[in-house]
Amino acid sequence: MKTTAVRLYGKKDLRMERFELPPIKDNEILAKVVSDSICMSSYKAANQGTDHKRIPDNVAEHPIIIGHEFAGEIIEVGDKWKSKFQPGQKYSIQPAIYYEEGPVGVLSAPGYSYPHIGGDATYVIIPKDVVEQDCLLPYNGPGFYPASLAEPLSCVIGAMHANYHTTPGSYEHKMEIVDGGKMAILAGVGPMGLAAINYVIHRSNRKPSLLVVTDIDQSRLDRAAEIYPVETAQKNGIEQIYLNTGNVDDPVKSLKNLTDGKGYDDVFVFAPVPSVIEQADAILGFDGCLNFFAGPSNPNLQAKMNFYNVHYAYTHIVGTSGGNMNDMREALEIMSKGLDPAGLVTHIGGLNAVPETTLNLPNIAGGKKLIYTHIDMPLTPISEFAELGKTDPFFAKLAELVTNNNGLWSVEAEEYLLKNATTKTKG
Known part of the structure; x- marks a missing residue:
């Protein structure tokens, strides 16, 4: 052959x-x-x-x-x-x-x-x-293209599963995003961010009550909103908001205001940019988890993090690179459906x-x-x-x-x- x-x-x-x-x-x-x-x-x-x-x-x-x-x-x-x-x-x-x-x-x-x-x-x-x-x-x-895209979708699925939260007084880690919680996807209208939006709003067994998607490119935000309209998320019980953080004076304040000042349970960073990472850290709520999804090419990428909150507000940080076999199987299953x-x-x-x-x-x-x-x-x-x-x-x-x-x-x-x-x- x-x-x-x-x-x-x-x-x-x-x-x-x-x-x-x-x-x-x-x-x-x-x-x-x-x-x-x-x-x-x-x-x-x-x-x-x-x-x-x-x-x-x-x-x-x-x-x-x-x-x-x-x-x-x-x-x-x-x-x-x-x-x-x-x-x-x-x-x-x-x-x-x-x-x-x-x-x-x-x-x-x-x-x-x-x-x-x-x-x-x-x-x-x-x-x-x-x-x-x-x-x-x-x-x-x-078709065939959904199966080609199962691998990138599995990366998103793995990221959602990798987030964790705790119960005060217990050392047990509860894996997964908070069901009914507040979620933000920052710099989230690139290819992988779109995959994350698609998965979150169509997932049946666990979903946030609030999903905020940010970027600084209005045309990309508009296209994301056209592909995955807020009405679709609303039908699935999710309040979805697209926010251009380049058009507000204080992005952190604007983002936290959408949670009545309490902050987010799950924040996903889809760009390897220090300012975006620091923004994610600043909007975490109590027991919030920051998932650094973006794969950086700079081996010395650094950003500031509030360690006072790590100690007293139980904030967490995780990173995932790719999905595992179960994530791939889940991706193929939900696409076949x-x-x-x-x-x-x-x-x-x-x-x-x-x-x-x-x-x-x-x-x-x-x-x-x-x-x-x-x-x-x-x-x-x-x-x-x-x-x-x-x-x-x-x-x-x-x-x-x-x-x-x-x-x-x-x-x-x-x-x-x-x-x-x-x-x-x-x-």
Whole structure:
């Protein structure tokens, strides 16, 4: 089986190449990749090369396939797994696996560490490391892109589960956000912030009574409010407020006033900015928990924190990086039941768009960049489909489909794309 894949050879050295995959072993699975969502973690890996802890030292001689937020179909199953998986099954992958022996390293992952598996490829071999650790997850929902976005959604789910609170006089930590409490999501209208909003307002078993989402970009706040309107949250018993903290004289005072001065039980920070971190600390209420979600690239990032409140007001701080297996399963389950992550997606492209997109990701505005690996297509903002459609019937139809879905990507749009886009040579 031949595959076409984007491989990493070193710092900022990504190459799209076609090559032969070896025959699968009894404990491996051959799979087709359909979609991959490009993550900032891939940008960091591509720019750091072997300095990244998950990138093997020998990538110059043995390149790895990049991309870790992917979904597709199983093609062929090795004998060991035939009772568990079947050809034709749709799948997603939990990429954060642990491999304790051999050259790959202790902390490894598809998309960082393996020569024959990664999201930016037409076909891959799923190794035993992934399957043995139950990181190959069947997906029974509609389309493919929701399964690609299960990994980023699982990160949000894990963050919610990681928050904790205490009872005065007890050392027992009660994990999770406060049910019926006050929550703030700061700098919260980027891709991951939108995922958090989506999860919070649609969650059935535990939710805040107040959800305040902040940013300093009014256009992004307006778009978030259009995708996830306050009326939807209200129907689910949540008072939701979008607040531009750049337009108020005293953001901390304005935020605390929304809680009658009591502060917030759960505050999530979605930007690695000291002023935002300090703002989060300042709005915590008694026994409040600050979750520093944003992954900083600066290893010396520092911000002030009120330790008087740590001692006397029981305030806490946690950080999470990624979700675990249960978080992934929860993400796939809620999406199979109808939660649509399309609000995260702002750009669509083919495999040919991956190298440039990955290396320049911070400079490309918008949310998630969704790649379909079996097509050739430049990275294209969904917002430009209508203009392109004036001269191209293909984009005209895509524009019609997304317009029918409030300007968002959809399963219908995906199906049309996969049937009508210029396809790559089959493996």
